[in-house]
Amino acid sequence: MPTIPARTLHARTAESLADGHATPEDLLHLGTDEARTLSVALFRRLHGLQEGTREYSYVRNTLVELNLSLVKYAARRFRGRSEPLEDIVQVGTVGLIKAINRYDVERGVQFATFALPTITGEIKRFLRDTSWAVRVPRRLQELRLDIAKTGDVLEQRLGRQPTERELTQELGITDAELAEGRRAASGYTARSLDAPAGEDEHSTPLTRSLGLDEEAYERIECLEALKPLLAALGDRDRLILSLRYGDELTQDAIGERLGISQMQVSRLLSRIMRTLRAGLLADDEVPADEGRERAPAPARDPEPEPART
Incomplete structure (x- = not known):
C-alpha cells in the first residue's frame, strides 16, 4: 500500500481545514511537527474570528482535537485515584479549552508549555473538590461504597430500608466492619467551622467552642x-x-x-x-512512581528524575 508523503498529507489537511471539511480521521494522520505547525496556523486564524460564530467553533474544536494528547498525558498522572480516568480526562479537556481561549500565539511560547499547567490545575481542583476531607484507607473507602450500593439494592428488593443484619448478611461482613464502613463516610465531607453549632442559623459558630491547640x-x-x-x-x-x-x-x-x-x-x-x-x-492510594510517563511530543519535556543516592 503506497504511503502519502507527509508534506502532501499536510497540504491536503490544511486545505480541508481552510474549507471547513477536515474530519477527525484527517487529524489522526498528522505527524508531531505537522500538528504543531498546524496548531500555530489555527491559533492565528482563531484570533481573527468572532467568538460564537460557526467558523470560530470549528477552528477551536479542531485545536482541541489536535492537542487532546496533552489532556491524556496530564490525566494519566492522576490515575489510580478514586475518580474514574474518563471523568479526569473530561475535566482536563475543560482546562484545555480554557488554555486555548487564553493563548496568545504571538508571545512565542509553545502551546504545550502554556496549556499543561492550566490542564493540570483544573484536574487538581476537581480532585480536591471530590476527594475525601480526611485521609481514609482505601479498604474503608471501598467498604463505604459497597455498603451504600448494597443498601440501595436491598431497599429496591425489599421495599424498605434494610436492617443492619440484612446488610451484613448480604455483604458477608461483621457488625463491627459495617460500623467501621459507616464511620468512614464521615471522612468524605467536612463541616465548616464557621457553620452554626445548632440548628438555628443564628447560633454560635463552631469556632467559638474550640479550645486551644494542645x-x-x-x-x-x-x-x-x-x-x-x-x-x-x-x-x-x-x-x-x-x-x-x-x-x-x-x-x-x-x-x-x-x-x-x-x-x-x-x-x-x-x-x-x-x-x-x-x-x-507514604500514600496507600497511589504509588510514588505510578503514572510517571514521558510527555507526548507536543508537550514540554518532563523534568529529569533526581539522582539516586
Whole structure:
C-alpha cells in the first residue's frame, strides 16, 4: 500500500481545514511537527474570528482535537485515584479549552508549555473538590461504597430500608466492619467551622467552642504513628536513635560507643530519618512512581528524575 508523503498529507489537511471539511480521521494522520505547525496556523486564524460564530467553533474544536494528547498525558498522572480516568480526562479537556481561549500565539511560547499547567490545575481542583476531607484507607473507602450500593439494592428488593443484619448478611461482613464502613463516610465531607453549632442559623459558630491547640496531643499522634516504623528498624538503628534522641549523646559520643566514625554515625542517622519520614508520608492510594510517563511530543519535556543516592 503506497504511503502519502507527509508534506502532501499536510497540504491536503490544511486545505480541508481552510474549507471547513477536515474530519477527525484527517487529524489522526498528522505527524508531531505537522500538528504543531498546524496548531500555530489555527491559533492565528482563531484570533481573527468572532467568538460564537460557526467558523470560530470549528477552528477551536479542531485545536482541541489536535492537542487532546496533552489532556491524556496530564490525566494519566492522576490515575489510580478514586475518580474514574474518563471523568479526569473530561475535566482536563475543560482546562484545555480554557488554555486555548487564553493563548496568545504571538508571545512565542509553545502551546504545550502554556496549556499543561492550566490542564493540570483544573484536574487538581476537581480532585480536591471530590476527594475525601480526611485521609481514609482505601479498604474503608471501598467498604463505604459497597455498603451504600448494597443498601440501595436491598431497599429496591425489599421495599424498605434494610436492617443492619440484612446488610451484613448480604455483604458477608461483621457488625463491627459495617460500623467501621459507616464511620468512614464521615471522612468524605467536612463541616465548616464557621457553620452554626445548632440548628438555628443564628447560633454560635463552631469556632467559638474550640479550645486551644494542645501540643502534647500532636506529639502523642506522632509517637503512635512512629511505633510500627521503629519496630521495623534493625537493632543498631534503634540503638542509634535511642542514644541520639533519648540519651542526647553527640554523634562523636555515639561513634565511640559503637566503634565507628562520626561521619558514619551522621550517614546512618540521615538514612534512618529518611526511612521514617518516607513511612510517615507514604500514600496507600497511589504509588510514588505510578503514572510517571514521558510527555507526548507536543508537550514540554518532563523534568529529569533526581539522582539516586
